[in-house]
Amino acid sequence: MNPVILFILGVAFVAVGVAASIALHEVGHLLPAKLFKVRVTKYMIGFGPTIWSRRKGETEYGFKALPLGGYVAMIGMYPPNKEDGGVRPSSTGMFQTLASEARSAAHEEVGPGDENRVFYKLPVWKKIIVMLGGPAMNLLIGLALTAVLLMGFGISTPTTTLADVSKCQVTEGESVDPDSAACKPTPAAQAGLKPGDTILTFDGKDAGTWAELSTRIRASAGRTVEITVQRDGRTVTSEVTPVLSSRPVIGDDGRQAKGTDGKPLYQEVGFLGIGSQTALVPQPASSVLPMAGENIKQISGVILNLPARVAGVAQAAFSSEPRDPNGPISVVGVGRVAGEVAAMEEVPVQARLATLVGLLAGLNFALAVFNLIPLLPLDGGHIAGALYEGVRRRIAKLFGKPDPGAFDIAKLLPLTYVVAGLLMAMGALLIYADIVKPVNLFG
Template identity: 30%
Template sequence: MGIIAAVVVFGILVFVHELGHFLFAKYFKVYVEKFSIGFGPSIVSKKYGETEYLISAVPLGGYVKMYGEDPSADIPEEMKKKAFSHKPLYQRSLIVFAGPLFNLILAVFLFAIINMFGMPMLLPVIDKVQEGMPAFEAGIKSGDKIVSIDGIDIKYWDEMSGIIKKNPGKTLEIKILRGSEQLTLHIVPKLSKSKNIFGEEVRVGLIGVTPKDEFVTVRYNLLDAISKGFEKTYEVTKLTIVGIVKIFQKVVPADNIGGPIMIFQMAKETAQIGINSLIAFMAVISINLAILNLLPVPVLDGGHLFFYMVEAVIRRPVSMKVREYANMVGLALLLALMAFAFYNDIVRILHN
């Protein structure tokens, strides 16, 4: 079941990406010759209208082949209006950008689904209190429920934790519910060293408490769920970009880079946890796919967009010779990255 889930996840992500290119190409009246999920020899193919639809043997991506992609090709006069290379610059740019855009839209949609059908949220109820820490000194006990901090209502554990971490050394007025009695306590979070998600050492405030295993399922209506979907997509996109920058800065180890094997393993594991986890995983990978494709590397969507930016400045297409050399370099970089990702995947398997 887990392997099937992994194949479905990968297939959906590729399909949505290529669908973005395809729909925008069709909208701008470009002749689309082929729409393929996968590369290499075709396993299944069917022609509808002017386009051949394929499922190909190598399931590591997909492509949309449009007529006249080579700007130096000799295009018959009657076909120029349907040739990609003869479309206005803004149309070509939108067709290329549509793939990553559709991956981001998919992420919004998936996060919205999670919020509509319910997300388990940890309640701000105390389980254990660490001796010698601020919470213990202030008199907080197991079973206490945090109601508010400095006048801010607290519904979930993450809200409470976020405020405490941001305020080391500051006196906080914390209202708690103990049985039917409401108490007001004053606590100064202790300045402590911790690790953020990138493994960097940061200074945070801690009071020395752990949560009880009490959850509530939170559901949102359609509009609120979509709003939450946009918020989460923005948050994950920002974290992904920061993570890529930190890999180049050598803050995050390069062995964190994973390839298809890691994606299949994680899809299998999240599918076993539950449908919500699988959907969230798919959304995160969809965002990663969008950002990866927008990198200004020739052969990727971002590389094409970079050439179009140059074309907008110099008022003519970049010469085919320059593009060919750039594409060779870009392909070499991409193959090297894939090989490194596969190497990391294999090392992880051997060490587990």
């Protein structure tokens, strides 16, 4: 198939996946809100002008023109004024006006019989469940996709079948013509090993996994050992003598480790000159939670250092510096990566689909973690407000004081607008960087 068409299909796959993730995130808010009898007036995907909607019962469901998120509108998100029980403040200050307008909007659809169906009257624990529903839904989607990835597709795992056999011994960064006199054959080439051979035994023992085999090869420098391979349906036995060679130290993340000075680390180990083929190996159900936990841990690290990471993106976008492949990217960047993966015709279709599923799983984990940041207008901000309300009420009860009532989160709207502005600016910066200086994940 045409690579351009494959690229478009990859982008479309992620676009549909992102839209579905956003829609289900809002369902995570919608269901508990309706369960707790809060009147939900709107369930919308996107922002801006409505392009399609349909009313079912008391809720309008629809799509907006800008598919950059979604929202669920519940009546009575903010409590009325404490002073007069209304939605208008007695002061005309800027901050009070902002809170007043928000209260007015929150109460404009409150009708007769809705007095006990407003959000602000919910018990604290119910408020937390409603606001936690969105991130929880993304977490469940991420877990489900991780299960599909690990148990359905499997993990790309090195096998003991050879993908390549190096002809010449070379040091890091050097290049030697294999047909020249300067080419010193590798032990594997001298032993007659060929691509497609499957190593059965090494030094009289079963080859085991590629990692086990590599460990034994590295420990056998200078010692002649017997090696048995399967080639074209027959068994071939020969002898090899691994040579002592400087090889990269590989860390737990699969990348070359670096020292405290930032320089790549090497070690002197036994070397044959072989590379393995990889295969997708299905994993047990017990591997899903650890993999999801590791994914969430990495994403949390990026988010905890988000200001510094975004500054790094800005610096790279307006200079010649490369982008950090582990830094934040926008939906545009995710779509570009998905398109590149889909267009890799040299990679099996199953492996490409597995990568796209993993990409969506990671995206949902990122949505869950990001939305739990305790700042408005994110879900975590509303959860923090509910927790504060609960603590305040407990303290009042402990000291025999009157119930202070629902926390007026509308008072934090000025901060909310600042955070929202910063989030929009960050989104614009990431989109710009993903266009002019995209992350290079594939070399």
